[in-house]
Amino acid sequence: MILRFNWLENFDTIGRQIAQAWLDEEFRQYFIQNPEEVLRNVGIVIPEELDVQVDTSAFFWEVQEDPNNPCRAIFTIPLSPRPEYVSDEELRYVIEHDRSVVMCIF
Numbered sequence: 001m002i003l004r005f006n007w008l009e010n011f012d013t014i015g016r017q018i019a020q021a022w023l024d025e026e027f028r029q030y031f032i033q034n035p036e037e038v039l040r041n042v043g044i045v046i047p048e049e050l051d052v053q054v055d056t057s058a059f060f061w062e063v064q065e066d067p068n069n070p071c072r073a074i075f076t077i078p079l080s081p082r083p084e085y086v087s088d089e090e091l092r093y094v095i096e097h098d099r100s101v102v103m104c105i106f
Helices: 007-023 025-033 035-041 088-096 099-105
Strands: 050-055 062-066 069-078
Touching: 007 025, 007 035, 007 088, 025 035, 035 050
Parallel strands: 050 069
Antiparallel strands: 062 069
């Protein structure tokens, strides 16, 4: 799956990684430090001209031109704090089920 295609499927897959990060602090730190590797490990191909970052203060997905190189883009994945109303059981369910569940929580 190439990141620039199938956005809905990509958001579903990335949403599952966010849910995993909310459940597991060690994975959360790994995801923040190595987002491209995490995405590759779940089957997402990242185009060469795209950098991926995780922002723990962001609430919205964002793709913007790299200010240092107009031929590159930066894809920002928001990893806001876990909502208090979401239980561990609900997160495990999100990780294991279809995209309609993922989209409801995010």
